[in-house]
Amino acid sequence: MLGLNKKDTSLLIVVAILALAAPFLLNPFPTNSAMAQFNAGYPDLMQRFVIFGIFAIGFNILFGLTGYLSFGHAAFLGVGSYAAVWMFKLLSYNVVPAIALSVVVAGIFSVLIGYVSLRRSGIYFSILTLAFAQMSFALAYSVLSNPKFNLTNGETGLQVYADDPQILHRDGLPDVPHLFGWAMRDNFLELKLGGWEFTFNNGYYLCALIMLVVFYLSIRLFRSPFGLMLRAVKSNQNRLNYTGLNPKPYTLAAFIISGMYAGLAGGLLAAMDPLAGAERMQWTASGEVVLMTILGGAGTLIGPVLGAGFIKYFENIFSKINDNVLHQWFAFMPDGMEDFMVFIVHPFVGKGWHLTLGILFMLVVTFLPGGLVEGGQRLLNVIRNRGRKPADPKDPEHHPKETPHVAE
């Protein structure tokens, strides 16, 4: 279907079902139960899941295929956001021109940065991209925001004001980002089933549909001759040079495509919440997408999306567990025991969520170098092989022969 082989089609369908049914899947606990704390099915977080999924899919096109590790991808995300908010300020709150411009601007920006950075590879490439991103951050944070010339509005973040021109804005259109009058922040359906509440948000579904489209594009890209070429760059660039091929246009193209993905993600972020802050470009934000990709599984199709969801979940859910909540959880214990448990758990939740994430990241990288995707595959293998009689545990074609056990 759609030029995909059977396996990829089923992957796309699975992702589509997951994305479209997310409001159900992410709200497994009834609203009034103690576990509701872990529900993630509210619009803001769901939007973040898919938007950062798009960001990570794009990053994976560069990192997963060519092996070039960019430490400055957040710059494109930030540029996309600023472009989108400027469209809101100048044209109208309609998200279509905003998102389109954010992709274009991020594309132009990545041509400039990519052209310079790709002159080097390996660690030098990473450092160059990091330097560019930090420069962009400094520009956005202070240089381009002063009372006389205010392009980015610095620390406060770029916002839309009532006295902005908005030349295409008409009465009757909502005063928030919208798609032809369909406000992004509104919910088109709020379902109450028993104790459960499910929210279907306009903005989320727009993001989810765009995510599916770009996910499909990324599958096509992975399976195309172009994708094969990028893999060749990763496996051995020297050999590619010797065969008479110039890898530079390929890597630059991959860099630009991935920059445009990041710009799209930035534009969507601004479309969901019309504010662009400079922190979006900081190196921590760039590092985050590297973490997402590695955590999920670099070079795999679905991995980056999983990684993005994983990290955003921790950031938004674990960081909100405060001592008050902990005391409620452990209220059934005797007093001393309760305080003790709160004392133990406290450093890992609330503002300590980074610690929990760090530990999990360490575990994943150590035991599942292929990321969450590898974990899933192993689990699947275990399930498939269970019940089936192991044919012959010893691999007959194993060479050289296994070393005998020391006791033999």
Added chain:
Amino acid sequence: MTKFTPTRRGVLKTGVAAGAGLALPTIFTSSAHAVTNEPTGSSVTLGFNVPQTGPYADEGADELRAYELAVEHLNGGGDGGMLNTFSSKVLDGTGIMGKKVEYVTGDTQTKSDAARASAKSMIEKDGAIMITGGSSSGVAIAVQGLCQEAGVIFMAGLTHSNDTTGKDRKANGFRHFFNGYMSGAALAPVLKNLYGDDRKAYHLTADYTWGWTQQESIAAATEALGWETVNNVLTPLASTDFSSYIAPVLNSGADVLVLNHYGGNMVNSLTNAVQFGLREKEVNGKNFEIVVPLFSRLMARGAGENIKNIVGSTNWHWSLQDEGSKAFVKSFGEKYGFPPSQAAHTCYVQTLLYADAVTRAGSFAPCDVAAALEGFEFDGLGNGKTLYRAEDHQCFKDVLVVKGKENPQSEFDLLEVVEVTPAAQVTYPPNHPMFGGDEASLGECNNGA
């Protein structure tokens, strides 16, 4: 890959369709709505969005303590604190309009993005009817904008920039704390008495909305005295070392250093300035002086010895002897073992003011609450007679000018009040040029979806 061959007709068709789409008026209309997160059960949820990490983490921690105390008092726990001294008597310790007050917390990280994400999750997930907190004006302005769009009330915490109730004022946002203009107006006469009217000032300014407006205000106020502003250097909010900014001060010919810094920033820049021996210097035949326009006890504690005799302004100080302050210091001290900071005070007061406004309005709808707060005059909350001005949602009250104590009696007794500047002296018209001029407007209040 499949080959994409556009035909002339195909391109035309797509173009027409796209044009028609863009030109189309509203296809989807949003349905009529009630109030966002209107509490229907037996409890009401407030969102406390404070910095738990970053340069203002100390202030954030103290704000959270104050909020917990306020919730306890609203629900009838503890000794009632300022409920007993508040001039409005509608709060009776049964929560807000009979609904028990519950709360959720979040970390703003002193970043606009993170603060908005955290506030959004409070509104969307936890059903918060009011958001309050913050210890940075950048964050306050960003979150205030969000609350305006979402249709909930925002009760600003510690935010001192003119912009919060100036050019960025919003109908759903309210500020109890004072601002940069008030600091300048209150400090100027005191500075004149202490240091004379012929001074050269060098400004170091935190590079964001608060720093800019604070610097603008204090420079205008001191220039009116006859002072000269030698230079103004902007420093990034995330800086932790200011040595490279201090060194040029020595050669600038300035004899006053104005530190438009707050929180951890100010502690570091003041420490650097003292290490460079600025305070022992004599320039132009006068002692070199350092001024910190916005002061707090937490900063004084962080800066230690260096704070002695340094002049600044503050919104409130625990050593005030009015009934409201005494009641608040007592219940805060009994719960936590030390006196509250000005950040804690403003957050506590804001929570009470919100609860009171809801009760007086008899409704949780933001527009009704806003109407109840606008033009509200009250007393007994520690600052004397106070007015919530309707035009810009800014509180007008006395401003304290303080200085670092020479001989502190305890680790909390670090500041002494030099002068209480009456509210009339710091009042300005709502369309003052530093506050956005005539263009600034609150907009329409929003009851939300």
